[in-house]
Amino acid sequence: MALSQINAPIYEALRKFRRMRVVPFDVPGHKRGRGNMELTEFLGEDCMNVDVNSMKPLDNLCHPVSVIKDAEDLAAEAFHAANAFFMVGGTTSAVQSMIMYACKSGDKIIMPRNVHRSAINALILTGAVPVYVNPDVNNQLGIALGMSVSQVEQAIRENPDAKAVMVNNPTYYGICSDLRRITELAHAHNMLVLVDEAHGTHFYFGENFPVSAMDAGADIASVSMHKSGGSLTQSSFLVMGKAVNADYMRQIINLTQTTSASYLLLSSLDISRKRLALMGREIFAETVEMAEYARSEINSIGGYYAYSKELINGDSIFDFDVSKLSVYTLPVGLAGIEVYDYLRDEYDIQIEFGDIGNILAYISVGDRKRDIERLISALSEIKRRFGRSGADMLTQEYISPVVAEAPRTAFYAEKVSLPLDEAPGHVCSEFVMCYPPGIPILAPGELVTKEIIDYIRYAKEKGCQLTGTEDINIERLNVLV
Amino acid sequence: MELWFTERHTPNVKFSIKVDRQLYTGNSEFQRIDVFDSKEFGRFLTLDGYMMLTEKDEFIYHEMITHVPVAVHPNPKNILVIGAGDGGVIRELTRYPSVESIDLVEIDELVIEVCRKYLPSTACRLNDERVHIYYEDGVKFIRRCENKYDIIIVDSTDPFGPGEGLFTKEFYGSCFKALREDGIMVNQHESPFYDEDAAAMQRSHKRIVESFPISRVYQAHIPTYPSGHWLFGFASKKYHPVHDLNAAKWNLLGLKTKYYNTRLHAGAFCLPNYVEEMLRDVE
Numbered sequence: 001m002a003l004s005q006i007n008a009p010i011y012e013a014l015r016k017f018r019r020m021r022v023v024p025f026d027v028p029g030h031k032r033g034r035g036n037m038e039l040t041e042f043l044g045e046d047c048m049n050v051d052v053n054s055m056k057p058l059d060n061l062c063h064p065v066s067v068i069k070d071a072e073d074l075a076a077e078a079f080h081a082a083n084a085f086f087m088v089g090g091t092t093s094a095v096q097s098m099i100m101y102a103c104k105s106g107d108k109i110i111m112p113r114n115v116h117r118s119a120i121n122a123l124i125l126t127g128a129v130p131v132y133v134n135p136d137v138n139n140q141l142g143i144a145l146g147m148s149v150s151q152v153e154q155a156i157r158e159n160p161d162a163k164a165v166m167v168n169n170p171t172y173y174g175i176c177s178d179l180r181r182i183t184e185l186a187h188a189h190n191m192l193v194l195v196d197e198a199h200g201t202h203f204y205f206g207e208n209f210p211v212s213a214m215d216a217g218a219d220i221a222s223v224s225m226h227k228s229g230g231s232l233t234q235s236s237f238l239v240m241g242k243a244v245n246a247d248y249m250r251q252i253i254n255l256t257q258t259t260s261a262s263y264l265l266l267s268s269l270d271i272s273r274k275r276l277a278l279m280g281r282e283i284f285a286e287t288v289e290m291a292e293y294a295r296s297e298i299n300s301i302g303g304y305y306a307y308s309k310e311l312i313n314g315d316s317i318f319d320f321d322v323s324k325l326s327v328y329t330l331p332v333g334l335a336g337i338e339v340y341d342y343l344r345d346e347y348d349i350q351i352e353f354g355d356i357g358n359i360l361a362y363i364s365v366g367d368r369k370r371d372i373e374r375l376i377s378a379l380s381e382i383k384r385r386f387g388r389s390g391a392d393m394l395t396q397e398y399i400s401p402v403v404a405e406a407p408r409t410a411f412y413a414e415k416v417s418l419p420l421d422e423a424p425g426h427v428c429s430e431f432v433m434c435y436p437p438g439i440p441i442l443a444p445g446e447l448v449t450k451e452i453i454d455y456i457r458y459a460k461e462k463g464c465q466l467t468g469t470e471d472i473n474i475e476r477l478n479v480l481v
Numbered sequence: 482m483e484l485w486f487t488e489r490h491t492p493n494v495k496f497s498i499k500v501d502r503q504l505y506t507g508n509s510e511f512q513r514i515d516v517f518d519s520k521e522f523g524r525f526l527t528l529d530g531y532m533m534l535t536e537k538d539e540f541i542y543h544e545m546i547t548h549v550p551v552a553v554h555p556n557p558k559n560i561l562v563i564g565a566g567d568g569g570v571i572r573e574l575t576r577y578p579s580v581e582s583i584d585l586v587e588i589d590e591l592v593i594e595v596c597r598k599y600l601p602s603t604a605c606r607l608n609d610e611r612v613h614i615y616y617e618d619g620v621k622f623i624r625r626c627e628n629k630y631d632i633i634i635v636d637s638t639d640p641f642g643p644g645e646g647l648f649t650k651e652f653y654g655s656c657f658k659a660l661r662e663d664g665i666m667v668n669q670h671e672s673p674f675y676d677e678d679a680a681a682m683q684r685s686h687k688r689i690v691e692s693f694p695i696s697r698v699y700q701a702h703i704p705t706y707p708s709g710h711w712l713f714g715f716a717s718k719k720y721h722p723v724h725d726l727n728a729a730k731w732n733l734l735g736l737k738t739k740y741y742n743t744r745l746h747a748g749a750f751c752l753p754n755y756v757e758e759m760l761r762d763v764e
Binding site: 297346347348369370373374376377378380381384385 | 618620621649651
């Protein structure tokens with residue numbers, strides 16, 4: 001019988017397998033949880049029962065021939081792709097796989113500088129060389145936007161030997177570049193188009209969202225099913241068009257992917273894909289309704305600016321993802337990270353992130369109307385209790401980097417550790433970023449400037465969680481000798 | 482045949498009332514609503530299976546949550562009541578001629594409809610011309626109010642389900658903002674007895690203490706609530722609940738009450754040592 005989107009082959013195989021009551025003399029050693037009762041009581045027997053190893057009835061992620069193959073085919077269909085892979089190492093592994101597919105050592109790749117660290121990590125792994133397109137910056141909000149088509153065009157003209165163009169669709173804040181035109185341009189110059197859709201799963205299933213990578217004709221996309229798609233943390237899809245050699249892609253994925261893929265993650269991808277394929281339209285309509293309601297209520301508080309499609313400028317903000325609830329906080333005299341901390345410490349509300357000027361609350365179908373009311377009221381109270389005049393606030397979120405070395409060269413080069421104040425003028429050999437959002441302030445190979453050090457100090461002072469450096473306290477920076 | 486209503490007060494303790502007959506059952510957008518009739522307690526209302534009120538002992542709750550703040554405030558004119566779809570608080574408030582306006586905010590329209598039909602003993606004054614009913618989430622309603630009310634009475638259900646938002650700091654902060662400079666907020670404050678109720682009680686007390694300059698707790702005995710020992714919160718911008726009570730003035734009004742009197746008013750703020758300790762722990 002032919003499979004359709006109502007099927008979830010991995011999930012169905014696991015249910016069947018559970019009924020077979022097979023005696024396990026294989027790994028995992030907890031043996032359906034019996035060997036680790038405390039863990040079983042914590043996670044539940046049902047969960048431990050399906051934490052099993054690859055075997056004939058359950059297929060093998062490294063070399064899928066039966067139920068995983070079927071599930072991947074259904075996923076490809078759901079994402080309008082020629083092929084899809086289940087990824088169990090997070091969207092990080094998907095981003096790295098698509099870059100490793102496109103680029104070998106020394107190959108150039110055109111990308112916006114506000115990529116996630118996973119993309120620059122891939123450059124260290126492969127030795128590919130980035131050609132950064134500086135994203136446009138909205139001076140009012142201080143956030144990095146999408147890439148303008150003319151800047152991409154210029155980068156392509158100046159680097160006709162580049163192998164690929166990478167695009168965020170959308171950015172963490174919900175901003176989309178003109179993916180269709182960038183794809184046309186790249187293809188006209190024989191470059192692959194790689195899309196980081198960590199925040200764009202819903203584009204494939206909802207209505208009136210920005211165009212998805214596959215629909216725009218892009219070649220490969222990394223899709224975080226575990227964000228708006230509802231699967232378990234760390235599970236993700238890599239989807240690709242006809243022009244991509246899927247068998248070679250599998251080899252690339254297998255270079256770094258585990259050989260013991262978790263069936264908890266795989267089944268969660270399978271079930272979530274089915275759910276979105278069947279009900280995604282209603283699910284995301286509800287999500288957008290909640291986000292729109294929250295936006296209008298937050299804007300009526302005054303001071304806060306919950307932005308949306310009015311930002312669209314036809315180029316670097318070609319489209320906006322209205323399911324995102326991004327709020328600009330500086331007019332109430334508080335940095336985004338301060339509002340983020342107040343929400344958690346004072347009101348027991350955890351949001352996705354706060355940076356210098358913005359917060360992002362992640363809205364999904366799991367939210368309840370009354371929780372949205374709490375979030376809005378808490379923001380209103382934070383303004384009343386802690387609001388200040390907006391003076392003395394650093395607004396700049398994005399500083400254009402000066403790239404002195406390729407990331408891989410800088411990362412592996414001989415280096416010396418300097419106190420932050422002595423670092424300006426040197427070339428950095430490591431990352432510095434606030435996490436989340438995980439977009440590097442400094443990446444390996446970039447010139448350290450006083451402006452960047454000031455920014456790092458300001459972010460630290462405001463309470464951003466900084467990561468990336470070898471020095472866990474971010475007091476010192478590794479720079480090239 | 483025996484038909485019993487049973488509510489679990491803790492995982493190990495149950496409370497049961499023999500039911501004569503069920504008068505109503507229905508589901509609203511928010512919760513399941515039931516009304517039963519019983520020999521011992523008369524009619525009683527439950528939401529999602531939790532006891533809200535019985536005809537026999539509702540007077541204790543409604544008198545204590547209403548008369549305490551009204552007796553302290555020297556001139557209560559504008560009053561906001563949140564929750565309270567059964568109308569019991571409204572019944573008590575409308576006995577004061579000096580009260581000019583009562584806004585009632587109830588999230589669930591069906592609760593009011595059912596109470597009007599099956600519980601006329603509490604819902605009897607919902608048609609008073611001073612009463613304005615808003616079917617809205619209390620958290621949302623209060624957010625837009627500023628310097629408006631003399632007294633706010635928070636007659637909430639428990640801190641899970643639709644009433645959850647009425648136990649949050651953002652809500653108490655919004656109430657502070659919505660009150661006039663000498664305003665008083667009184668709230669249903671859970672019980673100190675069973676562990677889980679006590680933890681909820683401490684959590685909400687902590688949040689109120691952080692939101693108001695004066696915050697005291699008083700008690701009453703309510704037989705059909707878990708453990709029977711129930712607390713109310715008295716939070717205020719200016720008036721002390723006992724020192725600022727003008728007993729003579731209240732007694733001159735000549736209101737006939739079954740539970741409340743001005744001697745009991747002062748006494749209700751004297752708490753058992755273990756409760757005082759719990760409150761101190763979070764102050």
